[in-house]
Amino acid sequence: MPASSLRCFLVLAALAINTATGATPSNTAAEAAARWAPRGHYPRYFLGEQSYFTVVGAAAGDREGLLNKEGTLEVDRAAFSIEPFLYAQGTLTTWNEAAPSPSLALGYLPVPSVAWRGRNLVLDITAYATDGAEAALYARYRVENTGQERQRAKLWLALRPFQVNPPWQSLNMVGGVAPIHAIRREGPLIRVDGRTVVALTPPDRFGAMAQGAGPLIRALARNKPPRGTQAHDPQGQASAVLAYDLDLAPGAARDVYLAVPDLDPATFADTAQARSGRGGDFAHAALQASLDHWQAKLSRAELLGPPAARGLLDAVRSNLAYILINRDGPALFPGSRAYARSWVRDSTVMASALLGMGYPDTVRRFLAWYAGFQYPDGKIPCCVDSRGADPTPENDSPGEFIHAVYEYQRYTHDLGLVRDLWPSLVKTVAYIEALRAQRLVPDYRTPxxxxxxxxxxxxxxxxxxxxxxxxxxxxxxxxLRGLADATELARRLDAPEAARFAALRDAFRADVYAALKLTMERRNIGYLPGSVELGDFDSNATAMIVNLGSEVPNLPQDALRQTFDEYWAYFQKRRAGQLDWDAYTPYEVRTVEALVRLGRREQALAVLDFLLAGQRPKAWNQWAEVVWRDPQAPSSSATCPMLGSARNS
Structure with missing residues (x-):
């Protein structure tokens, strides 16, 4: 059998097995089908190409959507997506032909758009969210005739069993396929398994089909959309399309609105109808409310800088918004999908950012909530999620929790929360003391x-x-920073533990610096090592030590200088293309602050410029957790806020 025929046979066999066994459609089968389908008929990630996305949500909401650079909107975690297609002059336009261009409202508000610019037609996809009694995720599809002649076209909005989250995002969940078993239309409501899309702009036609993940788009390409009002598919491959007929005079535009409400969809649809008589007016008002809401939210702290700093200032504002969107209730999450968990490590740094940007109440709620998960022995969990506290020992956690409380008090001068949490803080210090005691026995006096x-x-x-x-x-x-902060808080409270905490701090400091000195001597290294066992060079970790501030004067100054001399030499070679490298983590942003603290401001600016160039995509003011030299590399790269976070998606 020829290789091409064999490959085709294997693709069909994989799909047939899924159908025959009733199995959930797999990412492997979808990838195989995508490689035989016309480019643009399946999500980009099934072709082995990176697909970038951004989060869409309200500051107080618990549900977030994802909009990708191609204009596809995932409506919820591990849920189906809404994907646009245009049909005009006998040709189907997909993301592949559209050369999509992303943007944010005003350059920094978390209301993302993607523009498709074709021949005389522009499709602008905008996603936004509202909270409160009418909380919902919205999508607006605006089609504009930019030509000199009347244009007749069709806008097709397909409900497809695919996430925006790509398959290689596999921490705590798997991206890619998102099975749809049942779709039906009930007036303005499109029921998709347990979720509902409200067609605020009534479609001219609706069609659903089983096993339609790929066949649906082939049908659209032939201008023959399905006509069934419902579909059931045990294999989870159901799909549907909302069809809108467009007749646009030169310069004219048409808006189409969909919504995915958080609460009862029927009530939401009735409210939209009663509020304005037209769903589009209701949705447009929601868009303006979202824009006004975010402008107010992101202006609590005034950011000043020269025109050349506009990109940086926009990134700061946008990433503040991403922190607010990703959080759920009091919990601070570094991401909305794979990283929808609350790490005290990430949250401590995010808390500092929130305090500096005018959000002390958000930090207060987080600290009071997280303290409730402390173990009886004083251990601070590294992470908390819907299952509760994670028991994994991560020994930075106690110091980080104390530091977060200290930072809250430093910004707000509020000793009330410190008093409330004081029993927890005392237990946290005792836990640090108990951890140290494990290494204060005679066994650790041997050479x-x-x-x-x-x-x-x-x-x-x-x-x-x-x-x-x-x-x-x-x-x-x-x-060490935790003990120093606990000592200072005890003094501010005039607590009796102040002297004992200070003694613990000083004893620990002596042991840390002795270990640092001995590690450098035994390894014959002139830089500050990341660990005792490895004597490893880790400028990112050292940068965090510098940024904590209080220990900089005590660090071996020659070693501190050499650490950042070596980093700077590496950075220059990487920037100049003199090194082979595949990727870096934007955790490197810590180094920018460290360089400023060390008086190396020109170097800090150069590193910052490099990191700003690594935003993917630039217009959304965000970074992936891993920035690959090849932007299309199909590897884990969960998008994350860089204003105080260390993670992703």
Whole structure:
């Protein structure tokens, strides 16, 4: 059998097995089908290309959508998506032909758009959300005739069993296929399994079909959309399309609105109808309300800078918005999908950003909530999610929690919360003391273990050590900062623990610096190491130590200088293309602050410019957790806010 025929046979066999067994359609089968279909008929990620997306939600909402660079909107976590198509002059336009262009409202508001610019027709897709009694995710599709002659076209909005989240995003969930088993239309309501899309702009036609993930688009390409009002598919491959006939004079535009409400869809649809008589007017008012809401939210702190800093200032505002969108209730989440968990590590840094941008109440709620998950022995969990506290030992957590409380008090001068949390803080300090006690026994006075004496035990809190726990100086300096902050808070409360905390701080500081000195001597290194076992060079981790501030004067100054000299030499070679590299993590933004603190401002600006150039896409003012040199590399790269976060999606 020829290779091409064999490949076709295997594709068909994979699809047939799914159908025959009733199995959920797999990403493997969808990828195989996509490679045989015309480009644009399936999501880009099934072709092995990176697909970038941004989060869409309200500041107080618990549900977020994702809009990708192609203009496809995922309506909820692990849910189906709404994908636009245009048909004009006998030709189907998909994301492949449209050369999509992303943007944000006013350049920084978290109301994203994607523009398709074709021959005399422009399709602008805008996603936004509202909260409150009428909370919903909205999509507006505006088609404009930019030509000199009347244009007749069809806008098709397809409901498809695919997420925006790509398959390689596989932490705590798997992206790609999102099965749809049943679709039916009930007036303005389109029921899709357990979710409902409200057609605020009534479609001219609606059609649903089973096993239609790929055949639906082939039917649209032939201008023969399905006509059934409902479809049931045990294999989860149902799909549907809302059809809108457009007749546009030169310069004219038509808006089409859909919504996915949080609460009862029928009530929502009735409210939209009663409020304005036309769903489009209701949705347009919601869009303006969303824009006004975000402008007010993002203006609590005034950001000043020269015109050349506009991109940076916009990025700061946008990432503040992403932090507010990703959080659920009091919980601060670094992402909306794979990272929809609350790490104290990430949350501590996000809390500092929120405090600086005028959101002390948000931080107060988080601290009071997170303290409720403390273990009886004083352990602060590294992470909390819907299952509760994660028991994994990550020994930076206690210091980070204390520091977050200290930062809240420093910004607000509010000792009330400190008093409320004081029993928790005292237990946290006791837990740090107990961890240290494990390394204060005679066994750690022997020559081969002396460098571990008095340190916090091994952990994987630094993600680079997840394969093998080590004694990380990252943990130790966070612990040291926690003890220093606990001492200062005790003094401000005039608490009796102040003297004991200070003694613990000083003893720990002596042991940390002794371990640092011994590690450098034994490894014969002139830079500050990341861990005792490895003596590794880790400028990102060292930057965080610098940014914590209080220990900079105590660090070995020659080693501190050499660490950032080596980083700067590496950075220059990478920027000049003199090194082979595949990717970097935007955690490197920590280095910008460290360089400023060390008086190396020109270097800091150069690094910042490099990082700003790594936004994907630039117009959405965001970074992926991993920035690949090849922007299309199909690898894990969850989008995340960089204003104080260390993660993703």
């Amino acid at each position: 081969d273990r002396q460098a571990f004496y008095g340190l916090l035990p091994e952990s994987i809190s630094h993600e680079g050590y997840s394969a093998r726990p080590v004694h990380s100086f990252w943990d130790d300096f966070w612990g």
